[in-house]
Amino acid sequence: MYILVEQWTPKAKWLQASSEERSSFMQGVGQAIVELSQQGVKVISWNLNDLDTSHRAEATYFAVWSFPNLEVARNFEDAVEASGWYEYFEQTNLRGLAQSPEEVIDQHIAL
Structure with missing residues (x-):
């Protein structure tokens, strides 16, 4: 099993988009999550980053996912890229077994 942690902050392009544009984009995200679940992908959690978190990362939001294998995780990363997500959000990822x-x-210890 692989774990992926995404952390992101909206860019100006997202903030300037209309409510209708944001809603349409996020409806597509919701549909993609349903489809991913059929491939064994699990959403552990989507979160707003608490302002009072100790040693807080700068990201506004974060999500934690689990994937049955590396191939599915990489396919997810490719799909996020293809969706246009990175046009709207500044994001960094963490992924590992x-x-x-x-x-x-x-x-x-072995370092």
Whole structure:
């Protein structure tokens, strides 16, 4: 299983778009999420980044996803790119194979 964390902030182009344009775009996002679930993709959570978060990232929003394998995760990344998402949002991503804390701790020690 792979985990992907997206963090994003709206760009001026999004903020300047009409409510109708935003609604239409987000309806497409909602439809894509339904289709992704049929491929085994799970939305863990979509969130607004709390203003009082300790060591807060600058992103306004973030989402956490799980994917059954790397191929599906990469296909998702390609679909996000093709959707025009990055025209509206400044975004960075984190992706990796799901591991236990012990596995990651061992990696830290081995550095």
